[in-house]
Amino acid sequence: xxxxxxxxxxxxxxxxxxxxxxxxxxxxxxxxxxxxxxxxxxxxxxxxxxxxxxxxxxxxxxxxxxxxxxxxxxxxxxxxxxxxxxxxxxxxxxxxxxxxxxxxxxxxxxxxxxxxxxxxxxxxxxxxxxxxxxxxxxxxxxxxxxxxxxxxxxxxxxxxxxxxxxxxxxxxxxxxxxxxxxxxxxxxxxxxxxxxxxxxxxxxxxxxxxxxxxxxxxxxxxxxxxxxxxxxxxxxxxxxxxxxxxxxxxxxxxxxxxxxxxxxxxxxxxxxxxxxxxxxxxxxxxxxxxxxxxxxxxxxxxxxxxxxxxxxxxxxxxxxxxxxxxxxxxxxxxxxxxxxxxxxxxxxxxxxxxxxxxxxxxxxxxxxxxxxxxxxxxxxxxxxxxxxxxxxxxxxxxxxxxxxxxxxxxxxxxxxxxxxxxxxxxxxxxxxxxxxxxxxxxxxx
Numbered sequence: 001x002x003x004x005x006x007x008x009x010x011x012x013x014x015x016x017x018x019x020x021x022x023x024x025x026x027x028x029x030x031x032x033x034x035x036x037x038x039x040x041x042x043x044x045x046x047x048x049x050x051x052x053x054x055x056x057x058x059x060x061x062x063x064x065x066x067x068x069x070x071x072x073x074x075x076x077x078x079x080x081x082x083x084x085x086x087x088x089x090x091x092x093x094x095x096x097x098x099x100x101x102x103x104x105x106x107x108x109x110x111x112x113x114x115x116x117x118x119x120x121x122x123x124x125x126x127x128x129x130x131x132x133x134x135x136x137x138x139x140x141x142x143x144x145x146x147x148x149x150x151x152x153x154x155x156x157x158x159x160x161x162x163x164x165x166x167x168x169x170x171x172x173x174x175x176x177x178x179x180x181x182x183x184x185x186x187x188x189x190x191x192x193x194x195x196x197x198x199x200x201x202x203x204x205x206x207x208x209x210x211x212x213x214x215x216x217x218x219x220x221x222x223x224x225x226x227x228x229x230x231x232x233x234x235x236x237x238x239x240x241x242x243x244x245x246x247x248x249x250x251x252x253x254x255x256x257x258x259x260x261x262x263x264x265x266x267x268x269x270x271x272x273x274x275x276x277x278x279x280x281x282x283x284x285x286x287x288x289x290x291x292x293x294x295x296x297x298x299x300x301x302x303x304x305x306x307x308x309x310x311x312x313x314x315x316x317x318x319x320x321x322x323x324x325x326x327x328x329x330x331x332x333x334x335x336x337x338x339x340x341x342x343x344x345x346x347x348x349x350x351x352x353x354x355x356x357x358x359x360x361x362x363x364x365x366x367x368x369x370x371x372x373x374x375x376x377x378x379x380x381x382x383x384x385x386x387x388x389x390x391x392x393x394x395x396x397x398x399x400x401x402x403x404x405x406x407x408x409x410x411x412x413x414x415x416x417x418x419x420x421x422x423x424x425x426x427x428x429x430x431x432x433x434x435x436x437x438x439x440x441x442x443x444x445x
Contacts, residue, residue, distance in 0.1 A: 018410030019084040024444040029116045049091045062374035067352040104362040113369045128176035138217035145193040146344040157361035159189035173204040179343040186365030193223040219337040244318040251314035258297035270302020275327040294319045346402040392432035
């Protein structure tokens with residue numbers, strides 16, 4: 001094995017060339033001008049480090065999968081970091097922490113981040129892929145709570161979650177098969193997933209209408225089986241599939257209903273599956289609306305390995321929906337709702353946001369909004385990279401993971417050169433990601 005000699009150099013070696021693409025996307029927004037125009041309490045009108053510089057610096061960190069404030073110290077003397085993101089002055093770690101603490105005292109920064117994130121998705125004409133129910137397209141909108149494990153900390157708002165760990169339980173709304181994040185709401189760990197959800201759904205519908213005119217299909221799990229949710233969705237003409245909470249319902253009762261109204265399919269010897277639906281009515285403002293209760297009941301008398309049961313086993317699952325499609329289509333569409341667990345994972349693990357950096361609850365809520373903004377930025381980059389087959393990854397996919405974007409497009413090595421009154425990024429010609437990097441930079445310029 002060859003022994004390497006390690007030497008310092010004055011050449012500008014860049015390890016995060018992909019931040020140039022992030023900078024181009026940020027320039028398509030009004031984020032900086034809107035944040036600079038808003039005066040924070042106890043902060044001068046014209047601070048040495050502007051609000052826009054603080055926001056872009058933190059977004060630059062998050063786009064590398066770094067959430068801790070101290071990581072900014074690495075880039076304070078990095079010429080490329082400031083050039084790529086058009087930052088006049090990179091803040092210190094204490095400045096970043098104090099500014100976010102001050103910004104968290106008001107809701108304006110969260111509102112600006114939310115609105116600018118949606119505007120960027122619309123401005124770039126991002127494709128939002130529908131799902132199909134009986135050849136009719138619907139844009140899926142998945143709402144779900146995801147526990148953030150912050151065990152063994154004394155952070156404000158950390159409480160026992162339903163997963164059995166101490167942490168937070170924020171709620172997310174994702175749109176399309178690509179998984180763009182429409183909305184987020186910070187919640188304490190012990191808050192029930194239904195608390196505040198009707199207002200959250202209303203705000204999510206308004207956000208979704210800004211991005212598409214196609215019919216919406218909301219998907220929620222059994223924790224959000226509430227009449228309030230059904231009424232809001234029906235009033236706003238949004239379709240839905242909500243898994244029902246069985247509460248005290250018995251499988252034997254559903255087996256009777258299934259045998260009476262369902263269609264039986266014997267999948268194998270000793271296993272029968274009943275599928276069907278029964279109509280229901282719901283009262284909305286002196287008007288009755290018709291919805292359906294879709295059911296799937298499974299009866300097992302023999303196990304898969306041939307063991308005969310003395311007492312048959314029964315399982316059932318039921319759903320609320322207003323879709324006029326066969327029951328197996330409704331169930332299949334709901335099972336695709338599970339994909340949002342991957343979106344949660346990308347925010348928590350790949351953006352390093354599960355253990356939020358601040359000890360203050362409101363500040364962590366603001367950090368989460370920054371995280372969603374960075375998540376959508378990286379999602380846009382990943383989806384744009386799929387438009388041509390010029391990447392070294394030959395496996396066909398419809399969605400590029402955030403981890404892949406960070407590893408191969410953001411943390412791309414290059415050399416920064418100033419020559420002929422131009423700044424140049426020199427990437428090794430043997431780098432297989434060079435063609436897609438060049439295309440992405442030009443696509444968002």
